[in-house]
Amino acid sequence: MGISRKASAHWEGDLKTGKGSLSTPQSGLLDNTRYGFNSRFGDEKGTNPEELIAAAHAGCFTMALSAKLTEAGHPPESLDGSAEVDLSMEGGPTLSAIRLKMKAKVPGLDEAKFRAIADDAKQNCPVSKALSAVPITLEAELVG
Incomplete structure (x- = not known):
């Protein structure tokens, strides 16, 4: 049997103005960490x-x-x-x-x-x- 790890993503809105959050429930290390269009393609704070x-x-x-x-x-x-x-x-x-x-x-x-x-x-x-x-x-x- 292997090891399984989980992460989840939540998104609200359209691609360019919407916002999302990422979570890693097992470790809790990422707990509603922000991500979005501008943190991916621009310089806004957040991950990608x-x-x-x-x-x-x-x-x-x-x-x-x-x-x-x-x-x-x-x-x-x-x-x-x-x-x-x-x-x-x-x-x-x-x-x-x-x-x-x-x-x-x-x-x-x-x-x-x-x-x-x-x-x-x-x-x-x-x-x-x-x-x-x-x-x-x-x-x-x-x-x-």
Whole structure:
């Protein structure tokens, strides 16, 4: 049996002037968090689907890399990952690119081995698999 997580969205009004809220009832972390047209396509406060996808991808990839480094006998001292998700408007809104970035402090690991493990984590984290229709790049470096 797998693990199931839930989120909900509520929307009122038309696309451009309406407002919505997102909630994650299990964790309560997002509790009626605002989102709308202007937080997605402008600079109004609130979140948007692309930001949430980026957060999910950064978190998943960073955890996957930690697991794979540990399995390889090189538990990380620290990992700082990020994701940028691009929304293209050409031909209608579509996710057009995802850029993962990683700065890792992993004592005793050479650059080539690190890169191979990081590439494997990028390919095999569940969020990367779910987003496989979108081009995903990785910039990874060892620090310290």
